[in-house]
Amino acid sequence: MQDRSNSRFDPTRLRQTILEMAYAGSSGHIGCAFSIVEILAVLYRNHLNYPNNDPKHPNRDYLVLSKGHGVMAQYACMRELGWLSDADFQSYFADGSKLKGLSDSRIPGLEVTSGSLGHGFSVGVGLAKGAQLKGTRQKVFALVGDGELNEGTIWEGALFAAHHRLDNLLTIVDQNGLQAMGTTDEVLALGDVAAKFQSFGFDALTVDGHDEGAIDAALVELSNRSPGRPKALVARTVKGKGVPFMENNNIWHYTRLTEHTYQDALHALRTGDL
Amino acid sequence: MRDAFSDTLVRLAKTDRSILLLTGDHGYALFDAFRRECPDQYINAGIAEQNMVGMAAGLARAGFRPFVYGLSAFIPIRVVEQIKLDVAHDDLPVIFIGDGAGFVYSHLGTSHQSTEDLACTRAIPGLAILSPADRHEVASAMQAAYDRKGPVYFRMGKADRGDVHPHPVDLPVGAPLPVRKGASGVSFLATGSMVSAANRLAENPAFDASVWSVPWIKPADADAIAAICESSRAVVVLEEHSIYGGLGSLVTEISCNCRAPKPVLRIGVADRFSDACGSYNYLLREHGLDDVTLEHSITDFLRGL
Numbered sequence: 001m002q003d004r005s006n007s008r009f010d011p012t013r014l015r016q017t018i019l020e021m022a023y024a025g026s027s028g029h030i031g032c033a034f035s036i037v038e039i040l041a042v043l044y045r046n047h048l049n050y051p052n053n054d055p056k057h058p059n060r061d062y063l064v065l066s067k068g069h070g071v072m073a074q075y076a077c078m079r080e081l082g083w084l085s086d087a088d089f090q091s092y093f094a095d096g097s098k099l100k101g102l103s104d105s106r107i108p109g110l111e112v113t114s115g116s117l118g119h120g121f122s123v124g125v126g127l128a129k130g131a132q133l134k135g136t137r138q139k140v141f142a143l144v145g146d147g148e149l150n151e152g153t154i155w156e157g158a159l160f161a162a163h164h165r166l167d168n169l170l171t172i173v174d175q176n177g178l179q180a181m182g183t184t185d186e187v188l189a190l191g192d193v194a195a196k197f198q199s200f201g202f203d204a205l206t207v208d209g210h211d212e213g214a215i216d217a218a219l220v221e222l223s224n225r226s227p228g229r230p231k232a233l234v235a236r237t238v239k240g241k242g243v244p245f246m247e248n249n250n251i252w253h254y255t256r257l258t259e260h261t262y263q264d265a266l267h268a269l270r271t272g273d274l
Numbered sequence: 275m276r277d278a279f280s281d282t283l284v285r286l287a288k289t290d291r292s293i294l295l296l297t298g299d300h301g302y303a304l305f306d307a308f309r310r311e312c313p314d315q316y317i318n319a320g321i322a323e324q325n326m327v328g329m330a331a332g333l334a335r336a337g338f339r340p341f342v343y344g345l346s347a348f349i350p351i352r353v354v355e356q357i358k359l360d361v362a363h364d365d366l367p368v369i370f371i372g373d374g375a376g377f378v379y380s381h382l383g384t385s386h387q388s389t390e391d392l393a394c395t396r397a398i399p400g401l402a403i404l405s406p407a408d409r410h411e412v413a414s415a416m417q418a419a420y421d422r423k424g425p426v427y428f429r430m431g432k433a434d435r436g437d438v439h440p441h442p443v444d445l446p447v448g449a450p451l452p453v454r455k456g457a458s459g460v461s462f463l464a465t466g467s468m469v470s471a472a473n474r475l476a477e478n479p480a481f482d483a484s485v486w487s488v489p490w491i492k493p494a495d496a497d498a499i500a501a502i503c504e505s506s507r508a509v510v511v512l513e514e515h516s517i518y519g520g521l522g523s524l525v526t527e528i529s530c531n532c533r534a535p536k537p538v539l540r541i542g543v544a545d546r547f548s549d550a551c552g553s554y555n556y557l558l559r560e561h562g563l564d565d566v567t568l569e570h571s572i573t574d575f576l577r578g579l
Contacts, residue, residue, distance in 0.1 A: 058337075105364055111335070113363050116355060122325040123360055126332020129317075133294075134336065156325035163320075 009041035009080055011212070015242045015269050017076035017089065023262045025093030027101055031240040031252035033073040035176040035209070036143060039235055042215045043141055044077045055083050055109035061138055062127045064111050066120030067145035067174060068103035069253075071110070075099060078109045118151025120144075121171070125157040128169035128230075139223075142171045147179025150188050155200070161230040162201030169230040170222060171197070174209065176239035178250050197232035209235030243268045275433035278409035279371075280307050282416040283341065287312045290339060290420075296330055297343040298323045301373070305343075327353040330368045331360035339367055339420070345379070346372030346388035350427055354394050357425070362401045367423045375405075375431040376467060376514030377548070377557040387557075389543040393519020395427045396492055403491035404445075405429040405521075407469035408438040411489050414445040429491075431514055432467040432554060438487055448495035450502065454485035459507040460576065463488055463499070465521045468512040468541075468563070475568055481576075483510070488521055496528045503529040508579055509538045510572055514563060517542040539575040541568065 014037050022030050043063060051057045055078075065074055078084045084099070091097050098107065102115030111127070112120035124142035131138040144154060161169050173193055177184055184190050194204040203226035207218040215235065222231040239253070240246030243265045257265065284307050287293040295308055299321045309316050319326035323344055330340035342349060349372050350357055361368045372391055379386035395403055402422055406415040412430070419426040438453055445451070453469065454476050460483040464472035469487045476483040486502060488494070503509055509529065511522040522540030529535055543561050550560065558564040562571065 113359050116359055118324075119328055119356065119360055122328020122356075123332040123335070125325065126329030126334075127336055128332070129329060130333045130336025130338055133333075133338070153322075153324045153328060156320070156322035157328070159322065160319060160325060160329065 009045045009077060011037045011041055011242070012269055014041060014073065014076040014080075016266065017079060018072045019257070019262060019265050019269070021072050021075065021089050021092045023257045024090055025097075026256045027072070027093055028254045028256060029069045029072065029101065030257070031178070031246055031250065032067065032070045032145065032176070034241045034243070034246065035237040035239045036067075036070045036073050036174050037242070038210045038212050039143065039172055039174065039215060039237075040073050040077050042212050042219065044081070046216055047139075047219055048141065053081060055081075059136065059138060062111050062124065062140045064120045064124035064127070064140060064142040065103045066112065066114050066124065066142055067117070067148050068112070068114030068120065069145070070143075070174070071101070071103045074103070074110065081109075083109045117145070117148040118153035122153050122157045125161050125166065125169060128161065128166040129164060131168055132164070132166060138168065140169045142169065144171060144173055145179070146173055146175040146177065146184050146190060146193065147187070149173065149190055149193065150179075158197065158200040158202065158230075165228040166230045167226070167228050170219065171202070171230065171232045173232065173234045174237055175234050176237045178239045178248070178253070180253065182250070194232065194234045197234075201229060202232040203229045204232040204234065206234040206236065209237035210241055275409045275412050275430075276304060278412040279416065279430065280304060282413045284308050284311050286416065286420050287315050291315065292337060293339045293341065294333060295341050295343060296326050298326050298348060300345055301343055323348050323352050324356055327356035328360050331356070331364075331366055334361070334366040334368050341369045341371060343371040343373065345386060346375035346391050346429060347386050350391055350395050351388060354398075357395070357401065357427075358398050362398045362425045365400050365424050367425070369419045369426045369428055371428045371430060373430045375429045377554060377561070378432050380554045380557040381551045383551055384547045387548060389514065389516045390519075391427070391429060392491055392515050392521070393523070396519060396524070400424060402426045402493060403429065404489055405431070405465045405491050406489050407464075407466055407487045408436070410437065410439045410442045411445065411451075411487065414443055415489055418445045418447070429466060435467050435470040438469045438473060445489055448490045448493045449498055450486040450488045450495070452484070453487050454483070456482040456484040458482040460484070460510065461486065461502050461506040461508075462510045462512060463502065463521065463525055464512040465489065465491065467514045471563070471565060471568060472512050474565060475572065478569065481572060491521060491524060494524055494528075499525060499528045500532050503536050503538075504532050504534065506536055508576060509536055510575065511538060511540050511542075512568070513542045515542050517544060537575070537579055539572065541571060
């Protein structure tokens with residue numbers, strides 16, 4: 001396996017952090033954090049602008065984690081940025097822990113309180129409209145789950161974003177194909193997600209959501225073309241990506257790690273073995 | 275009352291260009307002046323209230339001062355979770371205008387009538403609630419909502435009931451406003467559209483009641499309301515809202531903690547929807563909120579003490 005341990009936002013290290021956190025806190029939602037690791041790594045490494053590394057800087061770009069269930073992946077990135085300490089991770093879910101199981105905007109670096117789905121996206125549309133009104137170059141990256149696309153507010157916000165030509169809004173769909181009770185096809189079939197966004201007036205691309213180079217290239221391409229149109233990047237991902245026994249297995253939306261599964265997962269991450 | 279609303283909003287918006295008016299495709303004539311005077315501060319978000327409130331939270335985060343307008347049946351009722359999670363959780367300065375509260379849309383039925391909004395909003399932490407009674411209270415309440423720099427629900431009910439106060443009034447945070455001094459020891463506490471009815475009834479020599487308007491549903495000055503209760507022999511609360519969770523609940527929550535609790539009659543909408551449609555006055559009669567029925571209800575209450 002390639003050693004990238006010295007690079008910032010190394011996906012393997014981010015997943016290790018997620019596992020450590022999930023084990024320390026005996027928390028669920030591992031699979032939906034794993035599916036967005038590469039997306040977040042690319043965003044934080046190459047796209048999000050935080051002047052002075054300040055998560056509250058008024059001129060920052062906004063990363064809106066509308067699918068708040070994946071928040072452990074964002075915590076892991078925030079640790080790399082120095083915004084969270086090791087102690088925050090060791091005390092995850094302990095009594096009085098400030099880091100919650102879903103995104104909470106009172107934590108600097110988290111822009112929205114989400115987990116009730118379809119909320120963060122609308123807040124992101126408002127942030128993008130605000131930046132447009134102020135004439136700033138701030139960008140809004142709204143990360144939504146494919147299951148979350150069941151929510152009507154997503155499509156209300158999409159209409160508004162296109163009508164108001166919010167080309168500073170980039171929506172990323174984490175298309176891992178699973179939601180709480182089954183596959184997205186079984187529960188409420190979404191059809192062609194990219195085509196749906198295109199029909200709303202977005203410019204859209206589809207990409208392998210675990211290929212960092214492809215994600216980066218797609219984000220650059222979308223940013224540079226189609227002025228006046230909001231963008232959507234449909235990232236095809238695998239829920240539980242990185243630990244084979246967790247991949248595409250929805251039980252890791254809910255299951256807590258035992259000492260045994262924790263060690264197995266760490267081993268699988270390190271070696272890439274099944 | 276609606277002119278006072280529009281005039282105050284335009285005045286505020288011309289002074290503070292960060293004010294934005296968001297509407298869910300409502301307020302056709304109401305916003306003519308605003309659209310003429312402040313066209314760049316007007317956003318029709320479409321018939322998409324939930325997204326509108328989420329966007330208002332985003333705009334507030336970006337430094338704007340959104341006023342979100344809709345019918346009270348939709349703002350706040352349809353968007354109560356967005357108000358809780360996107361706005362109130364972070365104490366964002368978004369002002370929600372719920373227009374047509376109570377039975378204003380008397381011909382349109384349950385979808386447009388709103389007698390649950392106070393109950394649904396009172397339990398949201400940090401959300402202030404204003405319910406003005408006349409044009410003077412509207413103007414001051416708009417200013418108070420703007421000055422508050424946190425989330426506010428602004429309830430606008432029937433707007434043509436006439437003035438309650440003879441001149442402009444201040445609205446100290448939480449305070450009930452004295453409207454009439456009576457001699458019987460009976461106090462009427464009312465909010466919104468029912469203050470004028472309370473004032474008319476109080477003139478009845480059989481009642482000769484003191485009248486207080488309660489524009490601040492939250493925060494409420496509990497000491498002031500307790501003092502009114504303690505200095506009265508009986509209290510009548512009147513509101514064009516469910517008897518559950520509104521002003522009647524507020525007053526009884528406070529009065530039950532008084533050392534010598536006084537009898538309180540809560541007059542409002544019983545736990546039911548409207549059966550029929552008709553004029554506004556017809557609907558008041560259906561729900562027992564017309565002057566004749568009110569007089570009977572209060573008389574029965576006082577006789578039973």
